[in-house]
Amino acid sequence: MISARKVVVATRKLPDAAEQVLKSEFAARLNKSDRAYTANELIDLAAGADALLVTVTDRIDANLIEALPSSLRIIANFGVGYEHIDIDTARSRGVIVTNTPDVLTEATAEIAVLLMLGAARRAGEGHMLVMQGAWPGWSPTFMMGHGVTGKKLGILGMGRIGQAVAHRARGFDMEIHYHNRKRLPPDREQGARYHDSTDSLFAVSTFLSIHATSTPQTKAIVNARTIDLLPKGAILINTARGDLVDDAAVIAALKNGQLAAAGFDVFAGEPNPHPDYRRAPNVFLLPHLGSATIETRNNMGFLAIENLRAFFAGKEPPNRVA
Numbered sequence: 001m002i003s004a005r006k007v008v009v010a011t012r013k014l015p016d017a018a019e020q021v022l023k024s025e026f027a028a029r030l031n032k033s034d035r036a037y038t039a040n041e042l043i044d045l046a047a048g049a050d051a052l053l054v055t056v057t058d059r060i061d062a063n064l065i066e067a068l069p070s071s072l073r074i075i076a077n078f079g080v081g082y083e084h085i086d087i088d089t090a091r092s093r094g095v096i097v098t099n100t101p102d103v104l105t106e107a108t109a110e111i112a113v114l115l116m117l118g119a120a121r122r123a124g125e126g127h128m129l130v131m132q133g134a135w136p137g138w139s140p141t142f143m144m145g146h147g148v149t150g151k152k153l154g155i156l157g158m159g160r161i162g163q164a165v166a167h168r169a170r171g172f173d174m175e176i177h178y179h180n181r182k183r184l185p186p187d188r189e190q191g192a193r194y195h196d197s198t199d200s201l202f203a204v205s206t207f208l209s210i211h212a213t214s215t216p217q218t219k220a221i222v223n224a225r226t227i228d229l230l231p232k233g234a235i236l237i238n239t240a241r242g243d244l245v246d247d248a249a250v251i252a253a254l255k256n257g258q259l260a261a262a263g264f265d266v267f268a269g270e271p272n273p274h275p276d277y278r279r280a281p282n283v284f285l286l287p288h289l290g291s292a293t294i295e296t297r298n299n300m301g302f303l304a305i306e307n308l309r310a311f312f313a314g315k316e317p318p319n320r321v322a
Contacts, residue, residue, distance in 0.1 A: 018301025154205025
């Protein structure tokens with residue numbers, strides 16, 4: 001328990017369990033409507049505050065950070081990725097930034113497998129046929145999709161989530177290939193085959209699952225050139241960030257057969273993905289559900305609060321990124 005009640009501004013509606021803890025330990029300014037604040041609104045709300053608890057929907061850029069009051073010394077991010085926060089400006093202002101790793105690994109890996117199966121087996125199309133009363137009945141060639149068992153799975157980004165996906169994919173006897181900034185030690189590879197370049201990885205990946213972080217170097221890493229490296233009829237999965245994918249290139253590949261299907265949980269321009277995705281029959285799309293389990297979202301909130309608790313107690317936050 002923090003003896004002096006610090007003022008914490010939460011930018012979005014948090015799970016009830018997390019909000020109860022936040023209110024019990026801090027002077028919490030909560031977002032009851034769950035409407036994303038504008039930059040000016042957030043600056044006004046931060047007046048006199050000690051901390052921000054932000055999410056991926058908040059653009060915490062240099063201008064916003066420079067406008068924050070001197071009282072505000074920590075930004076706790078509700079999520080793993082923090083590319084929406086200008087880390088350099090925060091650091092120059094002496095503002096600490098934290099995130100919430102580990103607690104969403106399993107849930108996001110589950111969604112990646114769901115997308116893989118849904119895209120390969122045409123689950124979205126089938127669901128709509130049944131729901132719309134348009135199912136014509138069974139036939140030997142009706143809605144044939146692609147099997148997953150025994151196929152080659154390429155994983156771009158073999159961090160916590162990538163490794164969790166690989167663990168699940170082994171249950172389908174998939175052959176695991178990966179590219180990462182650094183090769184994993186053998187005990188963490190678990191037989192996965194390392195590729196020292198993305199080009200090499202793409203060339204063997206019948207299924208390609210994206211788990212890289214969003215950086216200037218990875219933006220649009222899936223593009224017309226790299227898609228052409230994939231085996232014809234490959235299936236693309238993305239649960240990382242939408243800007244890792246060149247949407248126009250993916251849509252063209254879905255139309256010409258270079259990609260048999262795609263399964264996406266994240267998009268550039270959320271919540272408004274490229275409109276051609278809605279017209280593509282061979283996509284399986286979800287509305288950014290990667291960490292959306294009760295258990296995971298509660299734990300994300302608790303971990304964000306633990307970072308705040310540690311900081312205000314004069315300790316090093318457990319998940320400091322800046």
